Amino acid sequence: GKHVYFFGGGKADGDRTMRDLLGGKGAGLAEMTRAGLPVPPGFTISTDVCALFYAQGGRVPDAVEREMAAGLERLEKLAGARLGASDGPLLLSVRSGAKFSMPGMMDTILNLGLNDETVEGLKARTGNGRFAYDSYRRFLQMFGSVVLQVPKDAFDQKFESVKRLRGARLDTDLDEQALRDVVVEYQHVVRQHTDREFPQDPREQLRMARDAVFSSWNNPRAIEYRRIYEIPDDIGTAVNVQTMVFGNTGERSATGVGFTRNPATGAKEFYGEFLVNAQGEDVVAGIRTPQPIRELERLMPEAYAQLREYTSTLERHYQDVQDFEFTIEDGRLYMLQTRSGKRTGYAAVVIATDLVDEGVVEPRQALLLVEPASLSQLLAPVFDPAAWKAVAVATRGLPASPGAACGQAVFSADEAVRWSEHGKRVVLVRKETAPDDIHGMYVAEGILTATGGMTSHAAVVGRQMGKPAVVGAGGLSIDEAGRTLRIGDQTIGEGDWLSFDGLSGEVKIARIATRPSEILQVLAGEMRPESSDIHRRFTRLLEWADRERRLEIRANADLPDQAALAYAFGARGIGLCRTEHMFFGEDRLPIVQRMILSQREADRRQALAELLPLQREDFYGVFKAMHGCPVTIRTIDPPLHEFLPKREEVMVDIARLEAAGKTGRELEEKLALLRRVEQLHEFNPMLGHRGVRVGITFPEITEMQARAIFEAACRLAREGQAVVPEIMIPLVSDVRELRDQKAIVDRVAAEVTKAHGVEIPYLVGTMIEVPRGALTADSIAREARFFSFGTNDMTQLAFGFSRDDIGKFLPAYRQKKILERDPFASLDVEGVGELVRIAVEKGRRARPDLALGVCGEHGGDPSSIHFFEEVGLDYVSASPYRVPVARLAAAQAAL
Numbered sequence: 014g015k016h017v018y019f020f021g022g023g024k025a026d027g028d029r030t031m032r033d034l035l036g037g038k039g040a041g042l043a044e045m046t047r048a049g050l051p052v053p054p055g056f057t058i059s060t061d062v063c064a065l066f067y068a069q070g071g072r073v074p075d076a077v078e079r080e081m082a083a084g085l086e087r088l089e090k091l092a093g094a095r096l097g098a099s100d101g102p103l104l105l106s107v108r109s110g111a112k113f114s115m116p117g118m119m120d121t122i123l124n125l126g127l128n129d130e131t132v133e134g135l136k137a138r139t140g141n142g143r144f145a146y147d148s149y150r151r152f153l154q155m156f157g158s159v160v161l162q163v164p165k166d167a168f169d170q171k172f173e174s175v176k177r178l179r180g181a182r183l184d185t186d187l188d189e190q191a192l193r194d195v196v197v198e199y200q201h202v203v204r205q206h207t208d209r210e211f212p213q214d215p216r217e218q219l220r221m222a223r224d225a226v227f228s229s230w231n232n233p234r235a236i237e238y239r240r241i242y243e244i245p246d247d248i249g250t251a252v253n254v255q256t257m258v259f260g261n262t263g264e265r266s267a268t269g270v271g272f273t274r275n276p277a278t279g280a281k282e283f284y285g286e287f288l289v290n291a292q293g294e295d296v297v298a299g300i301r302t303p304q305p306i307r308e309l310e311r312l313m314p315e316a317y318a319q320l321r322e323y324t325s326t327l328e329r330h331y332q333d334v335q336d337f338e339f340t341i342e343d344g345r346l347y348m349l350q351t352r353s354g355k356r357t358g359y360a361a362v363v364i365a366t367d368l369v370d371e372g373v374v375e376p377r378q379a380l381l382l383v384e385p386a387s388l389s390q391l392l393a394p395v396f397d398p399a400a401w402k403a404v405a406v407a408t409r410g411l412p413a414s415p416g417a418a419c420g421q422a423v424f425s426a427d428e429a430v431r432w433s434e435h436g437k438r439v440v441l442v443r444k445e446t447a448p449d450d451i452h453g454m455y456v457a458e459g460i461l462t463a464t465g466g467m468t469s470h471a472a473v474v475g476r477q478m479g480k481p482a483v484v485g486a487g488g489l490s491i492d493e494a495g496r497t498l499r500i501g502d503q504t505i506g507e508g509d510w511l512s513f514d515g516l517s518g519e520v521k522i523a524r525i526a527t528r529p530s531e532i533l534q535v536l537a538g539e540m541r542p543e544s545s546d547i548h549r550r551f552t553r554l555l556e557w558a559d560r561e562r563r564l565e566i567r568a569n570a571d572l573p574d575q576a577a578l579a580y581a582f583g584a585r586g587i588g589l590c591r592t593e594h595m596f597f598g599e600d601r602l603p604i605v606q607r608m609i610l611s612q613r614e615a616d617r618r619q620a621l622a623e624l625l626p627l628q629r630e631d632f633y634g635v636f637k638a639m640h641g642c643p644v645t646i647r648t649i650d651p652p653l654h655e656f657l658p659k660r661e662e663v664m665v666d667i668a669r670l671e672a673a674g675k676t677g678r679e680l681e682e683k684l685a686l687l688r689r690v691e692q693l694h695e696f697n698p699m700l701g702h703r704g705v706r707v708g709i710t711f712p713e714i715t716e717m718q719a720r721a722i723f724e725a726a727c728r729l730a731r732e733g734q735a736v737v738p739e740i741m742i743p744l745v746s747d748v749r750e751l752r753d754q755k756a757i758v759d760r761v762a763a764e765v766t767k768a769h770g771v772e773i774p775y776l777v778g779t780m781i782e783v784p785r786g787a788l789t790a791d792s793i794a795r796e797a798r799f800f801s802f803g804t805n806d807m808t809q810l811a812f813g814f815s816r817d818d819i820g821k822f823l824p825a826y827r828q829k830k831i832l833e834r835d836p837f838a839s840l841d842v843e844g845v846g847e848l849v850r851i852a853v854e855k856g857r858r859a860r861p862d863l864a865l866g867v868c869g870e871h872g873g874d875p876s877s878i879h880f881f882e883e884v885g886l887d888y889v890s891a892s893p894y895r896v897p898v899a900r901l902a903a904a905q906a907a908l
């Protein structure tokens with residue numbers, strides 16, 4: 014097949030659609046050539062040659078060599094100059110370019126074709142000796158370091174010493190003679206480091222450079238970059254061989270880079286930098302301080318006008334912001350690269366809405382210009398950028414929930430509450446968090462933990478609360494009792510300031526200023542919608558998304574204020590209301606504990622009777638906040654002992670009482686508590702007495718919860734608001750479990766609605782999260798009106814990975830490529846997804862109108878949402894702050 018793709022003279026073998034084969038750069042060069050832009054001609058050796066190169070032990074197949082020779086001949090004809098000719102030689106650049114841009118990760122070689130003879134030819138042809146020798150010294154340096162692997166430092170030192178000797182401040186202060194000296198020195202450096210002369214044959218130079226670019230695909234930097242950005246290792250890089258143009262011929266030449274719009278803010282402003290009399294990487298390498306692009310308008314108005322015209326043509330052509338590279342040679346502009354510009358979430362929304370207003374794209378295309386996950390950035394408080402930059406990173410963890418957190422360190426939830434009651438801003442630092450830390454998490458600016466993964470308690474709750482969280486920061490050693498934290502050799506005590514960024518996972522030891530997000534200010538009524546430009550754009554974009562998506566969007570919310578926020582973010586239903594979170598409230602925990610500790614059913618019923626009105630209020634609030642949309646309420650799920658104090662804490666209390674010589678009732682009660690806590694101890698609580706099993710053993714709990722739900726619903730119905738309760742039984746593995754619980758719910762529903770004289774439409778369904786439940790979904794569907802996939806537990810049970818311990822081995826799994834991603838963050842389509850498929854198929858066969866949704870953390874993950882669209886679920890449910898992300902991702906999945 015064909016391996017070499019030519020571009021030049023207004024024609025190109027390739028085009029923009031061929032990024033797989035030509036890489037992003039090669040496809041861009043071909044497309045710009047076709048569009049008639051001034052692109053120096055050349056050819057692209059396709060990415061599949063990269064694999065052949067490695068398969069043959071670092072050699073390019075002969076057929077490719079021949080194709081390349083033909084390409085070179087064609088290039089020489091077009092350019093009217095020959096590689097290696099002593100009278101005005103053809104010079105080339107050899108550039109890497111993979112499908113996904115990997116800025117600066119691989120290597121580029123410029124001015125190839127120069128040697129001791131052709132450099133004189135270049136001088137003679139241009140009459141510019143300084144330029145010729147400047148180009149030669151650049152080539153020696155680049156080829157020497159990239160291809161011959163001579164340390165870059167060795168060249169830099171020589172360059173600096175020549176500059177010093179000549180009293181030159183900048184590289185442009187060196188004259189021809191000085192640059193000749195540099196060339197001699199460089200050749201000497203090469204000789205010293207390689208025991209060989211610098212290769213003088215241009216064709217050999219070209220082969221070596223090409224092979225070095227292919228080899229650079231596997232340099233450690235490139236490998237690490239691909240790991241971080243999840244770019245496959247096997248797609249390979251292309252090699253672009255291109256005629257040189259020169260930005261270093263003098264004051265009428267320049268080189269630069271830019272964006273058609275501001276990539277940080279999205280503002281419609283031409284954005285970029287350039288350097289006069291310079292080449293290639295000088296702009297980014299900090300050789301001299303580059304000038305802002307508007308200066309170019311003053312210095313070279315014609316070239317500037319052309320650049321504006323070409324780049325706005327490109328933006329229209331690609332229907333997206335472009336990031337471009339250019340060179341001006343003696344006043345003539347050449348385009349060297351164009352690609353879609355990387356941008357912040359904020360900029361992405363601004364740009365997408367502007368492009369629609371400018372008529373460049375249709376709304377449905379604009380939806381594809383915004384990375385759904387990046388919307389979270391618009392909701393989170395932000396650090397003042399300059400202040401953030403000024404402080405060094407102390408350590409890093411997993412970026413679990415985006416946003417800027419800054420506060421004084423506290424090491425327990427109770428301390429967090431105490432400090433915040435005194436008006437302090439705190440960050441809660443824990444080894445890990447547990448449900449009884451909620452009150453502390455609620456008041457904290459952010460949550461920082463040493464262990465746990467992306468679905469650990471801290472991460473899930475952080476996202477649900479919209480609080481910044483960095484979890485699993487292995488560099489922290491926390492002494493919770495001693496209230497200190499060590500990072501490296503620094504010790505942080507209670508009250509010391511910490512700042513961390515939940516989007517990058519970076520932690521800094523300092524107080525750094527933050528600002529709240531505008532969109533939240535509007536939703537909270539603290540800012541008028543008309544005065545927020547970004548709120549208006551955000552709302553428009555999501556309305557376009559709503560028009561395109563098929564999946565409905567619900568939210569995971571436990572409390573009325575969370576439900577109200579979710580509704581404001583566009584959720585039209587609650588997919589998961591976790592009732593047990595309601596048990597942790599200060600006014601309830603003692604009652605809940607009394608209920609659990611009761612040995613007799615009558616005592617338990619007494620405690621439950623006290624809880625009933627409290628739960629009823631909660632449900633009333635949640636129903637009301639959802640304005641008649643369906644609300645799925647899950648009956649009690651966690652193991653009971655989560656509501657009790659820890660054994661060690663009770664023992665400490667007992668010891669204290671004994672030391673104080675107390676022997677009365679108080680001590681008796683503590684001893685009874687200790688016995689009960691010990692009785693409830695489980696070896697494997699996550700596989701123990703939890704979920705539907707609690708309702709089976711204590712039916713009166715289910716009964717109370719059902720009563721609270723229907724009494725709240727009846728009250729609202731009488732007030733004239735529609736309510737659709739969906740009662741969801743967790744952790745079902747056998748239809749008989751569901752049947753048992755459903756009978757209770759149905760009985761209570763009949764009793765309550767009869768007593769109130771109203772009809773409430775309701776559904777009883779189940780969570781599908783235990784593999785056996787998925788595999789027997791057909792029989793379960795005969796009792797269940799809906800399934801909601803609990804993909805957190807399902808992932809845990811399918812892999813047998815504890816979600817709270819995965820942090821210990823996930824890094825090794827990823828490094829060894831056993832797992833590409835954290836399966837708790839992004840659904841494992843192959844295994845867990847297969848369970849979902851089976852359950853969908855069996856469930857729908859048994860009950861065609863079965864409603865299907867997902868309420869695990871994956872419901873807010875864009876790539877998982879694509880899978881849920883594909884298997885045909887009815888809705889996804891995400892934590893309130895991820896609702897906008899889910900709306901956009903669901904639209905993209907449908908497009």
Ligand code: ADP
Nearest residue numbers: 053106108109117121255256257258293294338
């Ligand atoms: P990267 O992928 O790291 O950006 P490039 O292949 O784009 O590497 O090359 C880096 C720089 O080298 C370009 O921005 C451009 O300034 C310069 N360059 C590349 N090819 C040419 C060429 N044919 N003529 C002049 N300069 C070039």
Ligand code: MG
Nearest residue numbers: 038338349350
């Ligand atoms: Mg480039």
Ligand code: MG
Nearest residue numbers: 743782803806
């Ligand atoms: Mg579960």
